[in-house]
Amino acid sequence: MAAPTALDRLRDPSEKTLGVMLLAPAFLLLLLIVVYPIGKLIWNSFFDLRLSGGSGVKFAGFENYALVLKDPDFWNATKNTVLITLITVPGALVVGLGLATLANLPFRRKWPVRLALLLPWALPLAFAGLIFAWFFHTEYGVVNDVMRRLGAAEPTMWLLRPGWAFTAICMTIIWKTSSFMALILLAGLQMIPRSLYEAAEVDGANKWQQFWQITIPMLMPSIIVALIFRSITALQTFDIPYTMTKGGPGNSTETLAMLIHKTTIDYLDVGYGSTLAVCMFLLSLVVTGFYINRIGRNA
Amino acid sequence: MTRMDRTLQGRNLRLIAAAIVVLNGFFPAVWILLTSLKTETELVSKPITYWPHNPTLQNYVQAFTDQPLLRYLGNSLAVAVMATVLSLLVAALAAYAIARLNLKRRQLILTCIVASSMFPLVTLLVPIFETMRAFGLLNTYTALVLPYVVLNLPVCTLVLVSFFQSIPKDLENAAMIDGCTRLGALWRVVVPLAAPGVFTAGILAFVNAWDEFLLALSLNSSASMRTLPVGITLYQGEFTFPWPIISAALIVAIVPIAVLIAVFQERVVGGLTQGGLKG
Numbered sequence: 072m073a074a075p076t077a078l079d080r081l082r083d084p085s086e087k088t089l090g091v092m093l094l095a096p097a098f099l100l101l102l103l104i105v106v107y108p109i110g111k112l113i114w115n116s117f118f119d120l121r122l123s124g125g126s127g128v129k130f131a132g133f134e135n136y137a138l139v140l141k142d143p144d145f146w147n148a149t150k151n152t153v154l155i156t157l158i159t160v161p162g163a164l165v166v167g168l169g170l171a172t173l174a175n176l177p178f179r180r181k182w183p184v185r186l187a188l189l190l191p192w193a194l195p196l197a198f199a200g201l202i203f204a205w206f207f208h209t210e211y212g213v214v215n216d217v218m219r220r221l222g223a224a225e226p227t228m229w230l231l232r233p234g235w236a237f238t239a240i241c242m243t244i245i246w247k248t249s250s251f252m253a254l255i256l257l258a259g260l261q262m263i264p265r266s267l268y269e270a271a272e273v274d275g276a277n278k279w280q281q282f283w284q285i286t287i288p289m290l291m292p293s294i295i296v297a298l299i300f301r302s303i304t305a306l307q308t309f310d311i312p313y314t315m316t317k318g319g320p321g322n323s324t325e326t327l328a329m330l331i332h333k334t335t336i337d338y339l340d341v342g343y344g345s346t347l348a349v350c351m352f353l354l355s356l357v358v359t360g361f362y363i364n365r366i367g368r369n370a
Numbered sequence: 371m372t373r374m375d376r377t378l379q380g381r382n383l384r385l386i387a388a389a390i391v392v393l394n395g396f397f398p399a400v401w402i403l404l405t406s407l408k409t410e411t412e413l414v415s416k417p418i419t420y421w422p423h424n425p426t427l428q429n430y431v432q433a434f435t436d437q438p439l440l441r442y443l444g445n446s447l448a449v450a451v452m453a454t455v456l457s458l459l460v461a462a463l464a465a466y467a468i469a470r471l472n473l474k475r476r477q478l479i480l481t482c483i484v485a486s487s488m489f490p491l492v493t494l495l496v497p498i499f500e501t502m503r504a505f506g507l508l509n510t511y512t513a514l515v516l517p518y519v520v521l522n523l524p525v526c527t528l529v530l531v532s533f534f535q536s537i538p539k540d541l542e543n544a545a546m547i548d549g550c551t552r553l554g555a556l557w558r559v560v561v562p563l564a565a566p567g568v569f570t571a572g573i574l575a576f577v578n579a580w581d582e583f584l585l586a587l588s589l590n591s592s593a594s595m596r597t598l599p600v601g602i603t604l605y606q607g608e609f610t611f612p613w614p615i616i617s618a619a620l621i622v623a624i625v626p627i628a629v630l631i632a633v634f635q636e637r638v639v640g641g642l643t644q645g646g647l648k649g
Contacts, residue, residue, distance in 0.1 A: 097523060173388075183392050185639060187394065189395075194624065201602065205402075246394075254639060310584065331493070348495075
């Protein structure tokens with residue numbers, strides 16, 4: 072063999088060499104798909120860069136940023152994104168907590184309940200959007216039919232009026248995301264020792280007091296984990312409004328992710344789209360920072 | 371209240387609770403199934419019907435003929451399988467290093483990998499789009515597989531690290547004393563024992579890749595390379611919404627993933643609560 076020593080080292084490498092070898096693929100991919108793109112994104116945001124026309128690349132300094140701050144579409148999309156986050160994250164937490172409490176009862180057969188929590192999680196967001204768009208159809212949707220049976224005189228124009236469209240989108244997001252919340256919280260509920268409740272019972276605490284004094288504090292770590300990841304994904308909301316309303320009517324349900332997608336992929340305005348993306352990135356940093364700060368204080 | 375009464379009441383309460391959870395989880399799928407069996411005329415008759423009067427399978431035929439649904443299904447399957455296999459390979463190597471090797475900054479390494487999931491995907495969309503365009507990779511499986519592997523890396527690594535840590539180190543040492551090399555011990559001892567963890571991480575990776583929409587929509591827009599979520603949103607015309615056909619296509623697309631999670635539900639729940647980070 073040409074190089075037995077090198078081969079031997081490959082066969083039985085030292086701790087450090089092996090570590091580098093094993094971690095290399097992961098970090099190469101992160102470099103290619105995360106680190107380089109972030110650098111490129113920030114770089115692009117200082118240029119007038121359009122892939123459509125032959126105008127070429129012009130250095131623009133902070134011009135794009137000045138345009139973003141004056142852009143009503145940007146502020147509209149930011150407002151919608153923040154509102155969706157503020158409504159659907161607590162909404163999904165409350166619904167998820169309810170589902171988890173119900174699912175935590177001692178059923179003889181566990182699989183129907185477990186599958187009912189897993190199915191909405193596994194369903195693609197885009198499909199949830201399509202299905203609920205059909206539910207909320209003004210003429211033939213089941214939601215309006217149920218409301219008619221309950222005595223509503225006029226059908227609600229769900230996806231055709233800005234306020235109602237926004238409501239329908241939030242309800243869909245809450246339905247889609249609450250079961251993931253429920254699964255995380257259910258695991259937390261099952262870790263609370265029964266003896267705590269028995270002791271509280273002896274001390275004369277009722278169910279309501281037990282819920283607030285034992286369940287909620289014991290569940291706090293799970294709640295925080297679920298909230299962090301839900302908030303980060305809520306800020307990126309794209310699939311559900313895209314499939315339900317395409318951002319309409321007008322741009323009343325357009326989110327930041329949709330605006331960035333439209334600017335770069337549809338209009339091929341990479342410079343301006345990158346600036347929008349940097350602004351969105353800063354927004355998500357604020358949210359992540361807020362949570363990390365809170366966790367730091369709790370710990 | 372007698373004991374009998376109380377257990378009866380508890381049982382009814384449990385049934386109601388189960389009914390609420392099951393209804394909440396299944397009603398969209400059931401409604402879409404019912405819609406997919408209705409004719410176009412029944413669908414636009416008012417008041418709307420709940421149970422189909424003349425059940426028909428015509429919509430399923432049309433779902434496959436109006437759009438290349440089989441092609442979409444194949445694309446989704448190819449992308450998800452490739453992304454899963456590659457995610458597992460990359461994550462397993464990294465997870466083994468973090469869980470087993472005597473590395474100085476293992477916590478920092480793990481944090482770096484997990485923190486990559488904190489970046490909003492849409493902000494990476496523009497440069498990823500540019501890169502793929504520059505390399506001529508738009509409308510290829512590679513364009514989706516590579517980002518999906520990165521998307522899956524945090525979950526898979528977390529799940530696998532905790533599995534590797536649960537395998538006693540002595541087993542590996544014993545194999546090495548018996549003459550195995552370090553990599554030999556990894557392959558013969560650790561890999562078989564970690565198989566359940568690999569499997570769990572694999573299902574999570576598969577579902578993630580199967581569901582992804584934004585990148586699939588942006589990078590693979592040509593008809594022959596669309597994945598299911600992108601393809602099905604395109605059944606709608608400018609003004610028409612052929613709901614029975616869309617519903618049939620949705621059922622075709624939901625069944626594979628529903629079967630997968632139904633069969634492996636315990637593993638999926640375990641994996642999700644261990645390191646699941648998906649909304």
